[in-house]
Amino acid sequence: MEIPFFPPDLFENDRKVMLDLIREIGTAPEQKFILGEHTRAFEDLLREELGAADVVACGSGTAALGLVLRAMDVGCCDEVVVPAFGCAPLASAVLEVGAQPVFADVDPCTMVIDPDAVASRITHRTKAIMPAHVFSVMADMPRLADIAASRGVRLIEDSAVAQGAVLEGTPAGLWGEAGVYSFVQVKSFGMPGEGGAVVTRDAALGQRVRMLRNHGQRERFVHEAVGVNSRFDEIQAAFQAYRHAGFAERLQRRARIAEHYTERFSSLPGLVPPPAGRDGRCYYVYCVQCDRRDELRDFLAERGIGSHVYYPQPLPEQPAFARCAPVGERWPNAERACARILALPIYPHLTDAEVERVADAVREFAGGDRHVR
Ligand SMILES: Cc1ncc(COP(=O)(O)O)c(C=O)c1O
Structure with missing residues (x-):
């Protein structure tokens, strides 16, 4: 018998629940498929579990990184220090907002970004540092938080792979001013599709991300900033809320x-x-x-x-x-x-x-x- 690396039966036991939700939400009179009561309830569930100020569900982990960068006004001429070892969105999300990724080397044992390398890459153009947790180990967030505070730069935590991990009593995602999760299929809290979330201790930042994920609107057809379409699916939200129990x-x-x-x-x-x-x-x-x-x-x-x-x-x-x-x-x-x-x-x-x-x-x-x- 093969032991696959990517198992094809991740959602087998919950297939009936998914099909029931498709029917229930698909036939409900309000016909609300994005950003409705299920998304809000799912966000509230994660927010309460974490003790965060806000959790904003969005299109993917990549989109979540982009939303945080936008919400922090990272843009043209800014630099963001990211790990040299990691996934493409660490660099592409930075480029996408018009800023420059600056690559710092990683620790040889844990493979997470080396805080000394981060400190040495900070210049007058650095707007943020964006460490990422790497598969088995969280980045050295206490030292990175100190570096961010002492050098006056923002701290974005790419916790896409670390939902549920805890370092010194603080959950992954809450060490940074904002963190992100990814719900793509294979992640620990994956789902059958694309999804992600921004988590933050800063309520104002959360509100800004919330506005940016829906074309920069708080109020319908009032676009106060250039946002993106990164709205969350109601069926997936209900499914994730159900799966959260396990x-x-x-x-x-x-x-x-x-x-x-x-x-x-x-x-x-x-x-x-x-x-x-x-x-x-x-x-x-x-x-x-x-x-x-x-x-x-x-x-x-x-x-x-x-x-x-x-x-x-x-x-x-x-x-x-x-x-x-x-x-x-x-x-x-x-x-x-x-x-x-x-x-x-x-x-x-x-x-x-x-x-x-x-x-x-x-x-x-x-x-x-x-x-x-
Ligand atoms: C560290 C890290 N950041 C961001 C992402 C992007 O998440 P998504 O695939 O949901 O866009 C991933 C995805 O694998 C990741 O591993």
Whole structure:
């Protein structure tokens, strides 16, 4: 039996609920399909759970980053410091508002942005710093918050992969002035479609994001700013509100799988698991670093185990963003992470036997023994 990396049956158990909601909302007399009572209730649910001032649901995690940048008036001639290792929206959302991404290298072990590298990239043009949590580990938000405060720049937290993670008692998303979540299918709180949210401790900022997500309107046909269309779907909102009840348990399951992997992968030659512990850990994706990464990927594939390389190239070396990279500058830790990182299956409905199969295979590859049961 194959163990896929991207499981095709994420919503299998909730299919009936989805179909019932399509019928219910699709046949309701008000025919309200976007930004209605279900979106508001879903936002309120997340806001109360987090203790945030506001949560604004929007089109995607990428759109959420763009909305925050716009709400903070980041634009032409501004610079935003982002990690050199990460997903494309970290750079593209900045370019989209007319600002320049400035790439800072990452920590060699955790692969999250290095606060010293961030501090050294801040200039008089820097408007914001935008760290991202990377799969298994949250960025060093206490130090980044200090840097933002002492250097007078805004702090945007790309917590797209870290919904439900907590660092020193503060949930991912609330360390920054604003944070974002992504609900795209494969995320920890994914849904069958595209969606995201902005979360913030700043009620005024939340109101501004709310206005920008609907073409800059607070009042119908009064466009007080140039906004975007990033409205949320009512059926998805009702579905997410329903699925929210099981989210904590699914996260727990992910955490237990991650803990088990980390325990079984400690002291393996040539293979580094994420740091152990629960504080500041995210369980969306479980990544190891491996000297012979491509060989490990092939070894797992031969045994029917899917894995995935996030990300094969540092952002400043991508054709789309190379023009933003100063000539001759290098990001050695990001390059090393791209050459060594491998993500293993970690979704909550993996069975214990499947988890053990993955762990056994990785250990076998790295020269460790199998699990003795
Ligand atoms: C760190 C990070 N930021 C932003 C995004 C964008 O989220 P979305 O795919 O919902 O646009 C992603 C998506 O994978 C991500 O991993």
